[in-house]
Structure formats: structure tokens, C-alpha cells
Amino acid sequence: MTDGWLVKNLRAIRGRAYPRVIGAxxxxxxxxxxxxxxxxxxxxxxxxxxxxxxxxxxxGYVVLGGAMTAFWLNVLWNMASQFYWEKEIGNLQLxxxxxxxxxxxxxxxxxxxxxxxxxxxxxxxxxxxLLFNITYQLVDPIMLILIFxxxxxxxxxxxxxFASMYLLFGREAHHLSNLLTxxxxxxxxxxxxxxxxxxxxxxxxxxxxVTLGLDAMRQLFFSDVSGDGFLPLNIxxxxxxxxxxxxxxxxxxxxxxxxxxxxxxxxxTLRWQ
Amino acid sequence: MAIMHDLRTLKNAAWLGxxxxxxxxxxxxxxxxxxxxxxxxxxxxxFMYMVVTGGQTNSAFFSYxxxxxxxxxxxxxxxxxxxxxxxxxxxxxxxLKQVYIAPxxxxxxxxxxxxxxxxxxxxxxxxxxxxxxxxxxxxxDIGAVDWPLFAASMLLGMSCICVLGLALGGVTxxxxxxxxxxxxxxxxxxxxxxxxxxxxxxxPGWAQxxxxxxxxxxxxxxxxxxxxxETMSEMNSLSGLDVTGLGTFDNLFIMAFLALSAAIFFMISxxxxxYADNVARKQGKIDWTxxx
Numbered sequence: 001m002t003d004g005w006l007v008k009n010l011r012a013i014r015g016r017a018y019p020r021v022i023g024a025x026x027x028x029x030x031x032x033x034x035x036x037x038x039x040x041x042x043x044x045x046x047x048x049x050x051x052x053x054x055x056x057x058x059x060g061y062v063v064l065g066g067a068m069t070a071f072w073l074n075v076l077w078n079m080a081s082q083f084y085w086e087k088e089i090g091n092l093q094l095x096x097x098x099x100x101x102x103x104x105x106x107x108x109x110x111x112x113x114x115x116x117x118x119x120x121x122x123x124x125x126x127x128x129x130l131l132f133n134i135t136y137q138l139v140d141p142i143m144l145i146l147i148f149x150x151x152x153x154x155x156x157x158x159x160x161x162f163a164s165m166y167l168l169f170g171r172e173a174h175h176l177s178n179l180l181t182x183x184x185x186x187x188x189x190x191x192x193x194x195x196x197x198x199x200x201x202x203x204x205x206x207x208x209x210v211t212l213g214l215d216a217m218r219q220l221f222f223s224d225v226s227g228d229g230f231l232p233l234n235i236x237x238x239x240x241x242x243x244x245x246x247x248x249x250x251x252x253x254x255x256x257x258x259x260x261x262x263x264x265x266x267x268x269t270l271r272w273q
Numbered sequence: 274m275a276i277m278h279d280l281r282t283l284k285n286a287a288w289l290g291x292x293x294x295x296x297x298x299x300x301x302x303x304x305x306x307x308x309x310x311x312x313x314x315x316x317x318x319x320f321m322y323m324v325v326t327g328g329q330t331n332s333a334f335f336s337y338x339x340x341x342x343x344x345x346x347x348x349x350x351x352x353x354x355x356x357x358x359x360x361x362x363x364x365x366x367x368x369l370k371q372v373y374i375a376p377x378x379x380x381x382x383x384x385x386x387x388x389x390x391x392x393x394x395x396x397x398x399x400x401x402x403x404x405x406x407x408x409x410x411x412x413x414d415i416g417a418v419d420w421p422l423f424a425a426s427m428l429l430g431m432s433c434i435c436v437l438g439l440a441l442g443g444v445t446x447x448x449x450x451x452x453x454x455x456x457x458x459x460x461x462x463x464x465x466x467x468x469x470x471x472x473x474x475x476x477p478g479w480a481q482x483x484x485x486x487x488x489x490x491x492x493x494x495x496x497x498x499x500x501x502x503e504t505m506s507e508m509n510s511l512s513g514l515d516v517t518g519l520g521t522f523d524n525l526f527i528m529a530f531l532a533l534s535a536a537i538f539f540m541i542s543x544x545x546x547x548y549a550d551n552v553a554r555k556q557g558k559i560d561w562t563x564x565x
Contacts, residue, residue: 023449023563027448027449027563029447029448029449030449033448033459037459037461037462038461039461040461040462040464040465040466041461041464041465043465044461044464044465044469044470044471045321047465047471047475047476048318048321048338048470048471048475049321049325050475051471051472051475052322052325052326052334053325054324054325058321058324058325085365088365089364089365089562172297172298175297175298175306178306178310179306179309179310181310182310182311182313182314182317183309183310183313185313185314185317186313186314186316186317186320190317191317191321192317192320192321192324193324196320196323196324197320
């Protein structure tokens with residue numbers, strides 16, 4: 001008896017998550033590089049606000065933004081560009097001939113990296129909070145869970161869509177990931193309220209799920225006393241839910257199309273181009 | 274003879290680095306990629322500053338912060354570049370072992386690859402500073418620049434950053450491929466402790482003590498003194514306090530300390546590199562693959 005489609009793909013998710021979980025245990029230097037060291041950058045941004053005698057919430061925004069960078073970096077480097085990396089080291093064709101959805105492989109990557117990413121984000125939040133004595137005023141924990149979960153689904157959906165484009169990339173993949181780091185920190189307002197960019201720029205940046213997710217979480221954690229919020233929470237949740245569906249659907253079609261394009265142009269297994 | 278051999282290694286490694294960095298696309302797109310990232314990183318700070326001050330960019334502190342952030346690109350890019358060279362050669366192109374057994378000195382190869390990073394980063398730094406001066410009114414006056422101090426500081430600073438990169442390259446032999454964590458992390462240590470975007474006096478006392486032994490702290494200060502002497506005098510005369518934490522030291526002392534710390538860090542880095550190299554060979558990590 002053969003396994004059904006669902007069982008096969010659940011196995012694929014587990015199978016792709018496995019090396020990441022095991023790898024994290026066998027090679028623990030990531031704890032230092034991905035948890036301890038990134039705190040310094042967050043601290044630098046917090047200290048500059050302190051030096052300028054900025055209002056307390058802004059330091060809180062930096063800590064929260066610093067925590068969310070973990071997820072953005074994970075999506076960018078460990079998910080979107082991972083298909084490119086797998087192609088370069090010769091694993092991609094194995095994924096292609098396996099009777100599974102490419103999205104299962106990507107979901108496995110996301111789940112496998114979730115432990116270290118969550119630890120990175122949580123430690124930044126915890127240590128930043130203690131170091132800079134930040135006070136939170138969380139009034140709606142249910143809404144926070146909904147916003148956070150929806151943001152992650154939309155973000156990883158976006159990562160899956162990016163992964164399809166990276167299938168065809170050569171060395172520009174590395175440069176593109178590098179390019180999408182700081183500019184996204186800027187337009188998504190990781191270290192300052194996004195509405196400082198102006199309404200239209202903030203609206204454009206809202207296509208990146210972390211923009212609205214971060215804005216909503218700041219409103220929830222700091223009760224938006226300073227009026228820094230960009231849109232009302234319900235609307236942000238609704239947009240994030242829409243983005244989740246949009247990116248997941250686009251990812252599915254985009255992966256199929258790029259795979260077809262890669263096969264017909266002979267670039268799917270082309271290495272070191 | 275040996276020096277000529279090392280220089281040839283350095284030159285060829287730099288050429289290889291340039292080809293790997295730049296020949297994947299046309300020059301325009303490459304220039305765009307090289308400039309957008311540093312400008313964005315700088316604009317993050319500009320917006321943070323504007324959120325607090327309401328947009329007054331004509332203060333001495335704004336210029337201090339802006340120039341420090343622009344120069345910091347050298348630290349971040351070179352350190353990241355070195356770690357990436359190790360991972361890229363070892364795990365991506367899988368050529369590290371061939372480079373290793375070639376009759377060349379590996380540190381010369383690494384320094385050659387770093388040299389091209391410095392050249393590319395220089396373009397980003399130049400554009401960022403130009404943008405700051407023209408658009409944001411950053412206080413650099415070409416006529417007032419102390420060129421001898423600038424040249425000496427640049428030479429010592431770049432040597433020091435390359436030497437730090439060598440130590441980090443050694444450490445990278447022993448670690449797995451950690452996405453961009455190393456870039457964000459190691460450079461972040463200098464970002465917070467070396468007076469890059471705020472004076473070290475903003476840090477707690479114990480952290481200031483660490484800052485004062487880091488060569489990057491003195492490099493940042495000497496470069497600012499060279500590029501904008503008037504702004505630095507203004508910073509150090511604010512409220513009659515030593516705002517930067519180094520205001521009581523003259524240029525000669527700053528340069529002497531930079532040279533001394535660069536020499537000390539050179540010895541330490543070489544030691545770290547040799548130790549890590551030895552361990553990596555013993556543990557079979559020269560052709561390690563960790564792309565899980």
C-alpha cells in the first residue's frame with residue numbers, strides 16, 4: 001500500500017527539518033554567532049536613542065525590531081537562498097526527482113530552522129528588555145498571538161516565493177540576499193516607527209509582511225500611546241491574512257513555473273555560474 | 274624573493290576576488306547593488322535621528338554619527354568578506370583544499386581577497402559621504418580636511434581591519450556555515466563598543482574600558498578628526514565635557530595608540546589563525562560541508 005499525498009509530504013517536511021535540528025545540536029557554535037553577537041547591533045541602536053534622550057518606547061521598538069530581524073534573516077538566508085545553495089552543492093536534483101511538493105521541502109527548512117530562529121528572537125527580546133529596562137503594556141495577548149502567527153505565515157510564504165526565483169539565480173543570489181537585508185530593515189521600520197517614512201512609503205512597504213506585523217506588535221506591546229501606529233490593528237491583521245494567502249498561492253505557482261523554466265533552459269542543475 | 278612571491282599571491286587573490294564579486298552581472302547593476310545596501314544602512318540611522326530631533330541634521334552629533342556609520346562599512350564588509358571567503362571556497366566552490374595545498378601562504382591569499390573588498394567598499398563609503406554632504410549637510414569641508422592624518426589613519430586602520438579579518442578567518446575554519454550571523458555579529462561588537470554611531474561615553478564604565486583598548490575606537494576618532502576637524506572640536510567643546518571620551522588625547526597620541534594596538538592585534542590574530550588552522554587540519558575541517 002502506498003502512502004497518500006499528505007503522509008508523503010509530512011514525511012518530507014520532517015525529513016528536511018531533521019538535518020537542521022540535528023545539525024544545530026552537533027555544531028553548537030551558532031549559539032554564539034546567532035544569539036550572543038547580534039545583541040550588540042541591537043544594543044548600538046538602543047544606545048544611540050539613549051544618547052539622544054529619546055522617549056522610552058523607541059528603545060523598546062529597537063529591541064522588538066532586533067528580535068524580528070531573526071525571522072527576516074532566516075527567511076532570506078536559510079529559506080529563499082537555500083534552494084540556490086542546494087543547487088550549488090548538488091542536492092536540488094534529488095528534491096526534484098522525489099515524489100513530493102517543493103513546498104514541503106521549504107516548509108521543512110522553515111520548521112527545522114525555527115528552533116534556532118525563535119531562540120535568537122526570544123533571547124534578543126529578553127536580554128534587550130532586561131538590559132534597557134523596557135516596560136511593556138500588553139493589553140490583548142490573543143491579538144498578539146494572531147498577529148505574530150499571521151506575520152510568520154505571510155513571511156515564510158514570501159520566502160517560498162523568493163526561493164522559486166533563486167532557483168534560476170547564479171551568484172546574484174548571494175548579492176540579492178545581501179541587498180535585501182539593510183534596505184528591508186529601512187523600509188519596514190525595524191528600528192523606528194514605519195509611519196516616519198511617510199504614508200505612501202509605509203503603504204508600499206506593507207507588502208513586506210514584517211512591516212505591518214512589527215507595527216501591530218509595537219501597538220500591542222506599547223499601547224500606541226505616542227500615536228506611532230500606522231494602521232488600526234484589525235486592518236493590519238486583515239491585510240496580513242490576505243498576504244499570507246497571496247504569498248502561499250503565488251509561491252506554489254511560482255515554484256512550478258520556475259522549475260519548468262529551469263528545466264527548459266537547462267539551468268536547474270547548472271552550478272557555479 | 275619570498276616577498277615577491279607573497280605579493281604575487283596577493284595580486285592574484287585580489288584579481289580572483291574581483292572576478293567573483295563583479296563578473297556575474299553588468300557594471301551598472303553591480304554598482305547599484307554595491308551602493309543601495311550602504312545607503313540604506315545609513316538611512317536607517319538618519320530616520321532614527323529624525324524621529325527624535327524632528328529633522329535637524331545640522332548638528333555636530335549628526336555629522337559624528339553619519340561619518341562613523343559610513344566608515345564602519347569597512348569594518349563590516351571586510352570582516353564579513355573574510356568569513357565568506359572561507360565558507361564560499363570550502364563549502365560552495367569546494368576549492369579550499371586546492372588553495373591550501375598550493376605553494377602559497379594562505380594569509381596572503383586571504384588578504385588579497387580582502388583587498389578587493391576594501392576597494393569595493395571604498396566606492397560605497399565615498400557615495401555615502403557624498404550623499405551626506407550634499408543632501409544632509411554633513412560637516413565635511415574638503416578644504417579643511419587634514420590629508421596627512423587621513424592618509425596615515427587610513428593606512429593603519431585598513432591594516433588593522435585586515436589583521437582582525439585574519440583572526441576571524443581562522444575562527445571560521447572551525448565553525449559551520451551560519452547564514453549571515455557572523456556578519457551581523459562580529460562587526461556588531463565593534464559597532465557598539467568603538468564609538469561608531471555614538472560616543473563611547475554613552476556606555477557603562479566597564480564597557481568604556483573595553484572600548485579604549487580596541488583599535489577601531491582610535492581609528493574612528495582619527496578618521497573623524499581628519500575629515501571634519503571643526504566638527505570634532507565642536508563635539509569636544511560641548512558643555513565643557515569630554516563628550517567623545519577621547520577629546521583629551523592629541524592626534525599624535527591617537528595615531529601612536531592606533532599603531533601600537535594594530536601591532537598587538539597583529540600578533541594576537543596571527544596566533545589565533547595558526548591555532549585555528551592547526552585544529553581545523555587535525556579535525557578534518559578544511560573540506561567540511563555544513564549546508565544543512
